[in-house]
Amino acid sequence: MRQLIIAEFITLDGVIQAPGGAEEDTEGGFAHGGWTHPYWHDDIGAHFFQAMSEADALLLGRKTWEGHGAAFNSLPDDDPFGGAMNTVKKYVVSTTLTSTDAWRNSTLISGNVVEEVQKLKQQDGKNILLDGSSILAHTLIENDLVDEYALHVYPLVLGGGKRLFPEGKRINLTLVEAQALPTGVVWQRYRPGSE
Amino acid sequence: MRKLWVKAWITFDGVFDADTMEYWWQNTNNPERMAYITEQYSQGDIYMMGRTTYEMLWPGWSKDTTELGQILNRMHKYVISTSLTEAPWKESTIIRENVVEEIAKLKQQPGKDIIIDGSATLVQSLQGTGLIDEYRFLVEPFIMGRGRRFFAEGTDMTKLRLVESKTLKSGTLALIYQPVAS
Numbered sequence: 001m002r003q004l005i006i007a008e009f010i011t012l013d014g015v016i017q018a019p020g021g022a023e024e025d026t027e028g029g030f031a032h033g034g035w036t037h038p039y040w041h042d043d044i045g046a047h048f049f050q051a052m053s054e055a056d057a058l059l060l061g062r063k064t065w066e067g068h069g070a071a072f073n074s075l076p077d078d079d080p081f082g083g084a085m086n087t088v089k090k091y092v093v094s095t096t097l098t099s100t101d102a103w104r105n106s107t108l109i110s111g112n113v114v115e116e117v118q119k120l121k122q123q124d125g126k127n128i129l130l131d132g133s134s135i136l137a138h139t140l141i142e143n144d145l146v147d148e149y150a151l152h153v154y155p156l157v158l159g160g161g162k163r164l165f166p167e168g169k170r171i172n173l174t175l176v177e178a179q180a181l182p183t184g185v186v187w188q189r190y191r192p193g194s195e
Numbered sequence: 196m197r198k199l200w201v202k203a204w205i206t207f208d209g210v211f212d213a214d215t216m217e218y219w220w221q222n223t224n225n226p227e228r229m230a231y232i233t234e235q236y237s238q239g240d241i242y243m244m245g246r247t248t249y250e251m252l253w254p255g256w257s258k259d260t261t262e263l264g265q266i267l268n269r270m271h272k273y274v275i276s277t278s279l280t281e282a283p284w285k286e287s288t289i290i291r292e293n294v295v296e297e298i299a300k301l302k303q304q305p306g307k308d309i310i311i312d313g314s315a316t317l318v319q320s321l322q323g324t325g326l327i328d329e330y331r332f333l334v335e336p337f338i339m340g341r342g343r344r345f346f347a348e349g350t351d352m353t354k355l356r357l358v359e360s361k362t363l364k365s366g367t368l369a370l371i372y373q374p375v376a377s
Contacts, residue, residue, distance in 0.1 A: 012209070012346065012355070012372075013209055013344070013346040013350070014208055014209060032352060155354070155355040155356060155357050155372060156352065156353060156354050156355060157346045157350055157352065157353040157355070158352055159346070159347075159348065159349050159350035159351060159352060159353075160348055160349060165208050165338050165340065166340070167340060167341060168340045168341055169338065169340045170337075170338060170339055170340045170341075171337070171338040171340070172336070172337060173207065173336035173337060173338065173366070174336060174366060175336045175362070175366035175367075175368070178360070178362045178368055180357060180360035184355070184356055184357035184372075185357075186357065186360055186368070186370065188207075188368070190207070190336060
């Protein structure tokens with residue numbers, strides 16, 4: 001069965017909103033967009049490329065899909081970052097989207113998310129990767145569909161914003177890997193379930 | 196100048212409620228973690244907390260004769276409280292007012308580290324005073340999903356610098372952060 005991996009940039013207090021830019025997502029008056037910038041390290045990029053090489057599908061919520069699409073869709077195929085993101089198969093979960101033209105190689109999942117994701121996992125293939133997508137992430141977590149959390153934990157507290165883990169769901173985890181980066185980011189991989 | 200550090204044992208989602216600790220802390224006890232904790236406490240000679248933590252800890256620990264118990268009983272305890280009238284744990288002093296000044300004075304004295312335990316209310320009141328030199332976390336591999344968080348909703352944005360990280364065999368992450376002056 002294919003593995004579903006949630007990969008996030010996350011603060012010490014569990015916030016995943018708008019890591020990449022000031023205007024990325026200001027919902028709720030969020031004013032800290034771009035909080036990852038001071039802490040970049042090449043290992044973060046290396047982890048990303050490693051995750052992409054082990055995956056053949058991205059599963060995204062609409063907002064994250066639209067944001068990534070806007071960033072990547074117009075890049076040439078030989079762009080190292082853009083090429084990978086544009087050619088990989090994307091599944092976007094949305095009840096309001098009617099077309100996936102905004103980002104090539106995308107398929108729409110407009111209902112029965114849990115069933116559709118279970119079907120995807122049962123297909124032959126490599127890992128399915130999710131990033132951002134807080135609402136979709138909550139649905140997947142609540143329905144025990146997640147096989148791994150691949151998290152870059154940043155050395156800051158934001159005090160508010162969209163969080164990765166939904167309220168009320170208890171999960172036992174097993175730490176698979178932890179690596180502190182020189183900029184203070186700690187790379188932590190967990191799998192649900194106890195040893 | 197003495198170092199003051201806050202010790203916090205938390206789940207990955209930042210829960211540090213004593214109420215739920217039986218689930219994510221008690222069941223995961225192991226010799227390596229105990230050795231780490233004992234070594235950490237031996238760096239201090241002042242043990243500081245708020246009233247709730249004090250009332251929770253002293254009945255058991257005041258009678259504890261393990262290595263850790265001996266260390267805690269030897270340390271001088273400072274309990275920050277306006278309402279406590281008696282501090283029954285031997286070697287205890289109550290600080291009732293001028294908390295920031297009193298702690299600053301203690302830091303000026305020669306001695307080992309000052310260790311603040313639990314005490315969310317006390318720690319939150321000290322944020323921004325410059326008195327906290329480090330946060331020392333033990334992060335347990337659990338998501339509790341509910342309960343009091345160490346970093347409460349509405350906390351001001353706080354930048355930290357990671358100074359040390361260690362992975363214990365049980366999957367516990369020992370992480371030491373310093374606040375960054377803004």
